[in-house]
Amino acid sequence: MLFASPYRLGLTATPEREDGRHKLLPSLVGPVVYKLTVDKLKGKYVSDFEVKRIYVELKEDEAERYAELRRKMSLYLKRKKLRLSSLKDFKRLIFLASREKEGREALLAWQEALRIAVNSKSKIDKLKEILSQAGDENKVIIFTRDTFMAYDISKEFLIPALTYKTPKEEREEILRKFKEGEYKVIVTSSVLDEGVDVPDANVAVLMAGYGTRRQFLQRLGRVLRKKEGKNAVLIELVTKNTSDHGLSSRRRKNVTV
């Protein structure tokens, strides 16, 4: 490779990439020379913060359906000697799905089960509790995994939803009103994860997300802007005994918070 700049220094809050291309970093900018975890910055460079995890259980009907779907999937996986513990296994499942009907059904079952787990109604109930505790003094950003849940929450609590589908002007209007305090709570899918300059908030509620450290840290970063006397909280909602649990621990792996 040929570079215009002979000496390079990389600086990032989120070295891990979803596409796995962070493996290229050593050859592009060299090895890690300095590492600082976010808890070391607490109170000095970023506001004081606390990460809470709240566990919820699937609703009865959800649990039933979830168990049924998982059974269906495991049966198939067992037959094919797959464990779905790696991306490779997952790709193999997709390949099988394109080949045979059972494979397709297993994949669809997996998808629906995941959707039930991460978007459990219990999380909405829990969110209601959190919001009533938060009261009027706090500014809350709610993060979801997909736009469906964002709009469900928007309709349930009559709060603005910000997704990639929100028109530009409306997006600006919502952010402005949130900044000015007219809106205290907004809900968003992954559109606010990176890049956009989001006004200050002190409570982040992670309804659901991906199993990536990157997304987790980006979302945490949304409430960390330093302000005198501020105490930021990140609350992660996790559905017990489901794949949501695995996603939660994966995203916090090697993150000292």
Add this chain to the structure above:
Amino acid sequence: MLQSELARFKVKGDQVIPLFARPDDDVVPLIISLFKEGRKLSEINEDIKTLSKVYDYKLVKGISIVMSRLCNFVGGDGSPLELRRFLFSKGPVLNRDRREEVLREASEKFRVEDPLEYMYSDMKDEMKVSYVPKVSAEELVGMYNLSLLQTMLFKAFKMKVYMSSRWKEVIRLSKSLGLMYYAYVEPQSVEFIGPMTLLKLTERYGRNLALLVPEVVKSRDWKIEAELVLGKKRRIFNLKIDSSPLIYAKGDEEIRPSFDSTVEEYFYKDFKAVAKDWEVVREPGFLVVNDGSGRVMIPDFLVKKGEFSVYIEVVGFWTKEYLEEKVYKLKNVKEKVLVLIDEDLSTDKVDLDNVIKFRKKIDVTKVYQWLNKRMPKPKLTELKADGEYIRLMDVAKEFGVQVKDVKDVVEKMDDYVVLKTFAVKRKILDGMSKEDFNGKDVSYVKAKYGDFVEEALEFLGYKIKYKDLFNAVISR
């Protein structure tokens, strides 16, 4: 037409083979079943996403696009944005009774039955299917395959179509689409210049070329041979497709050319109004080009005046090469052809003798002048003289010759006598010779016979004496 990324094909040597769908592909009924009245677009799209993980992404996406074009969707009326502002100004609402109250208030204020339903109805995803036509897997696949073929041909460098019927319809449509073509009679075929030869207007031209494809496949037997430019290296591949039951051939798709064919309409009307002495015929048939190529020209109009006639062809999109080729062809056509070109439909510049340029609207007077200038003068031998006398100068003007030449011709006519600038019927002159004009006033005689009398009197041996500027007396 689909986005070019969705084109499915494989390459074999220098051949490119479109991967047409088959009605027995499992995914086809699955896609049809997704479109049900009342379903939200977002729900459908979510299912499409899942299907495209399992089946070929391009196939699923392509067929879904074709299917969704057949359906109608509703939503997005009124001002859901205002409703949202209202609801959000009350939020977050955590109490069930309070929520009911806010929603009731919104329902009254915005006159909607269900504010939650209406809240995001302006989002494309929230639009709902309102109508699904009955469509079989065969039909849907046929339409998809037609779209795929159109998508491929969008990359055409050139395209030749052969057909057993509908040759004229294809040509008529290509003219109204403004396409650049060469037509052949034997066998009936049309060769088109592809969008990839154009530097600009490629998109517009390509769209129009694609619109022609449904008309071609309606023929019982057809064949398309095209050269496509594909890939980053822009290599040329050959595409050969024969008529296939897999390609939808009913084609009720409405054709809206982005080339304005009302230009011809206006020209027809204007020309009739301005050039009243000319006759105009529309679609006068084709002209054979005698250069051994087997090509024909298909002009739009034939204008006639007496024995003189000119064909007029209005060209849509054009390039310099295309026009030069056309003008070259004109040399091998017996008939006279005038070509009219829209300057806005090319980036090239040309200046050719048989070509008149226009912008948006054809300037009929320019055409009229062009025609009159080229209208041949009749031959003097065809001169049919009648009337008591002829002013030689007028005849010379009319025939575009010298007065001397006219004299030569008229002298050979027995019933006329040639004087200095007039020729007079012998009968008249004979009658005058029997009369005695001595002493008479010239103006009096002129009034009786005509302007030629002075010359005639001198011819008969009289002399004319001028008394003043206006009065002269005849004497022997």
